Amino acid sequence: MNSEFANSSISLWDMFYVGNTRRHMHKDVEHIPQHIYAQAWPYFLILLVLENGLRLWQKKDVLRLNDSITSMSHAILQELFAKFVFRGSEHCLYFWIYANYKIYELPWDSTGIWCFVAIAVDFCYYWTHRASHEIHIFWAQHQVHHSSEEFNVTVGVRQSVFQSLVGVLCYVPLALIVPPVLLLVHQQLNLLYQIWIHTETISTLGPLDYVLNTPAYHRVHHGSNLYCLDKNYGGVLIVWDRIFGTFQELRPDKPITYGLVYQKNTFNPLALQFFYNFHVFHKWNIMKGWKNKLRSVVKGPSWIPGLSWTGHDGRRASVPGRRKKYDVKISFAFKLYLLIHFVAVIYGYSIYLTEIPRLYSGPVRCEAASREITSRLVAHDVTRASDSRLVIPDLGYNY
Numbered sequence: 142m143n144s145e146f147a148n149s150s151i152s153l154w155d156m157f158y159v160g161n162t163r164r165h166m167h168k169d170v171e172h173i174p175q176h177i178y179a180q181a182w183p184y185f186l187i188l189l190v191l192e193n194g195l196r197l198w199q200k201k202d203v204l205r206l207n208d209s210i211t212s213m214s215h216a217i218l219q220e221l222f223a224k225f226v227f228r229g230s231e232h233c234l235y236f237w238i239y240a241n242y243k244i245y246e247l248p249w250d251s252t253g254i255w256c257f258v259a260i261a262v263d264f265c266y267y268w269t270h271r272a273s274h275e276i277h278i279f280w281a282q283h284q285v286h287h288s289s290e291e292f293n294v295t296v297g298v299r300q301s302v303f304q305s306l307v308g309v310l311c312y313v314p315l316a317l318i319v320p321p322v323l324l325l326v327h328q329q330l331n332l333l334y335q336i337w338i339h340t341e342t343i344s345t346l347g348p349l350d351y352v353l354n355t356p357a358y359h360r361v362h363h364g365s366n367l368y369c370l371d372k373n374y375g376g377v378l379i380v381w382d383r384i385f386g387t388f389q390e391l392r393p394d395k396p397i398t399y400g401l402v403y404q405k406n407t408f409n410p411l412a413l414q415f416f417y418n419f420h421v422f423h424k425w426n427i428m429k430g431w432k433n434k435l436r437s438v439v440k441g442p443s444w445i446p447g448l449s450w451t452g453h454d455g456r457r458a459s460v461p462g463r464r465k466k467y468d469v470k471i472s473f474a475f476k477l478y479l480l481i482h483f484v485a486v487i488y489g490y491s492i493y494l495t496e497i498p499r500l501y502s503g504p505v506r507c508e509a510a511s512r513e514i515t516s517r518l519v520a521h522d523v524t525r526a527s528d529s530r531l532v533i534p535d536l537g538y539n540y
């Protein structure tokens with residue numbers, strides 16, 4: 142590794158965004174550990190055991206096997222799509238803008254800049270997440286994360302395979318000053334932080350509740366009760382919600398019903414990944430006029446003609462109280478088989494899939510080529526030929 146500080150492994154502290162910053166400083170994208178998120182599996186499993194221990198101690202039910210396996214299957218699907226379908230292509234626009242239009246190059250090895258970028262990426266995450274809820278076609282993807290009727294750490298890894306595409310434009314302004322390597326690291330660490338806040342076992346973080354997104358705030362975000370809808374979009378910091386008017390405290394008098402307003406009763410991860418897109422298509426079909434058809438795709442899921450972008454509370458569908466959770470009764474032997482089978486899948490995943498890079502060579506080459514040209518321009522004396530044309534001999538370019 143070229144990087145002075147680079148270390149491809151992560152620590153348990155990284156799950157809380159308080160790991161050693163120097164471990165995640167990399168000079169360029171060629172040396173970035175592309176597996177930060179995937180390497181977190183052992184720590185995720187530690188959190189899973191801890192949470193269940195706490196739930197038992199607090200006399201709550203332990204996690205449901207069917208729902209938890211479904212959630213973790215989404216994580217594997219997301220990783221498969223990232224590594225075999227997208228392969229980092231969602232970052233191409235960012236790389237291209239940074240290579241061609243950056244106005245300043247922030248240093249990669251400054252702790253101050255590292256912290257600044259952490260906050261900037263979190264700010265962009267807020268808008269990505271808000272767009273995921275308030276733009277119908279984006280919600281059709283993000284609803285996967287909200288499709289569990291439970292709230293535990295396994296829900297933290299239940300993600301849409303298309304989620305990385307949803308947020309592309311929200312991060313692009315950073316490309317004017319933030320090196321891609323810093324963006325990629327912070328995007329992954331930001332997601333890691335968001336895993337542990339999916340728990341009902343922690344009610345408060347004390348004074349940190351003013352600035353951080355906490356399990357209590359995120360419980361609200363996952364509620365399908367009316368007062369919970371479109372609230373608490375923050376990733377690591379809750380201050381963005383306080384500033385932009387989307388903050389909502391947990392209300393102990395209103396028990397939260399987790400899941401979608403129109404819950405899809407299945408544990409099939411593929412069905413949950415794609416079913417909502419048919420709703421978007423259906424809404425498009427029943428709208429009159431092309432303007433309304435277009436609005437039905439880009440405005441909020443509850444929008445109908447005549448209402449504001451996200452609809453208004455009087456017309457919004459919500460879940461008024463408790464509802465019976467979807468369940469499938471199977472024998473203990475079958476549950477045991479499922480558990481053993483899934484552990485084998487996770488083992489195979491952690492051995493093989495985590496080693497495959499998420500970034501294909503395209504974005505990396507793009508950045509490397511731009512650096513190569515810059516360094517060669519600096520390394521070679523640029524001489525003016527006798528005919529006054531600017532000549533850069535080593536590259537063979539005549540201007």
Ligand SMILES: [Zn+2]
Binds near residue numbers: 270273286362
């Ligand atoms: Zn959400």
Ligand SMILES: [Zn+2]
Binds near residue numbers: 286296
């Ligand atoms: Zn969540």
